[in-house]
Amino acid sequence: MKEAKTKDLDRLIAFLxxxxxxxxxIYIDVIQYGLDHKYMKVWFxxxxxxxxxxxxxxxxxxxxxxxxxxxxxxxxIKLLEENSVKTISGDINIIQSIETKFNDDYxxxxxxxxxxxxxxxxxxxxxxxxxxxxxxxxxxxxxCQDSEFGENYDEDSLIKQLDDRMTSGMGxxxxxxxxxxxxxxxxxxxxxxDLAVQSGLMVSEKCSNVFCGLILHEYMKGISLEAGKTVYxxxxxxxxxxxxxxxxxxxxxxxxxxxxxGE
Amino acid sequence: xxxxxxxxLKEIGNGDNFETSEDFLSEGLIDSFGVIALVGALEEQFxxxxxxxxxxxxxxxxxxxxVNLITKTKEEGM
Numbered sequence: 608m609k610e611a612k613t614k615d616l617d618r619l620i621a622f623l624x625x626x627x628x629x630x631x632x633i634y635i636d637v638i639q640y641g642l643d644h645k646y647m648k649v650w651f652x653x654x655x656x657x658x659x660x661x662x663x664x665x666x667x668x669x670x671x672x673x674x675x676x677x678x679x680x681x682x683x684i685k686l687l688e689e690n691s692v693k694t695i696s697g698d699i700n701i702i703q704s705i706e707t708k709f710n711d712d713y714x715x716x717x718x719x720x721x722x723x724x725x726x727x728x729x730x731x732x733x734x735x736x737x738x739x740x741x742x743x744x745x746x747x748x749x750x751c752q753d754s755e756f757g758e759n760y761d762e763d764s765l766i767k768q769l770d771d772r773m774t775s776g777m778g779x780x781x782x783x784x785x786x787x788x789x790x791x792x793x794x795x796x797x798x799x800x801d802l803a804v805q806s807g808l809m810v811s812e813k814c815s816n817v818f819c820g821l822i823l824h825e826y827m828k829g830i831s832l833e834a835g836k837t838v839y840x841x842x843x844x845x846x847x848x849x850x851x852x853x854x855x856x857x858x859x860x861x862x863x864x865x866x867x868x869g870e
Numbered sequence: 871x872x873x874x875x876x877x878x879l880k881e882i883g884n885g886d887n888f889e890t891s892e893d894f895l896s897e898g899l900i901d902s903f904g905v906i907a908l909v910g911a912l913e914e915q916f917x918x919x920x921x922x923x924x925x926x927x928x929x930x931x932x933x934x935x936x937v938n939l940i941t942k943t944k945e946e947g948m
Contacts, residue, residue, distance in 0.1 A: 729925050730925075818902065849882055854910035
């Protein structure tokens, strides 16, 4: 694997775009930051001048994609051993191929990548608002009420992350209020001109509308699709049968995420 | 029609108490994303297109409500 330089950017983007269903986060971050980000590094492997694999380190995580797992596996493993990180994610093929090498230190989970192509215009869209920076503490509080999510994040760091993402324009946050209080939230984790990645759907137990999450989800899809963007989301594998039946939802890939134990 | 709906519900929903449940939503048998999957499956099965404005909790509360929604959508499509 060799480190990508500015001269490699155009063909790197072309390769990522061609395979975007399987390397969404790498594509978005390379589009957004180029190759000059202080906490981001990109490596690639090639064969006959054709890029075959890409690895991106962003802060304390790696994102991987390989079209040539058999050939590039050892080089990718070497890179990961030289740069120990908290999480390693990527297309299912590469993660399955390397997980045994790291299973002493990492737990692995698999899921599906869905691409949304349709939305339903629902009653309740009129209640959705775009969140501002002033809403970050309330959104963070709502998100941390979820037991699983709250275990991994503390409110203060989440407020900072939400604020940072709003400042950088990486994604958008949508909320629904009841009696002035935020009871539902969804976000686009990241957006480019041509795609959006959904995340952060959370509804308070206080919310009186059982369809609040659905309204937020459809609204976020709608606003992105109307702007000509492809909408992606990452889901747990157990929910696959639901998405197979959802109109306009295409299961376009599978991913794996390895998390260092004790993190 | 009910048997066809029941088959879909059991495929998509969380659990299989649909015959006895009075309220699929409050009893957690269908969640938000399940509703969208259910809409897709009903549209395919009955060759209808359910209007977004009809995707309301009261139309997915129980078997009777779903049957009424399909009947109404079919009639409107004629």
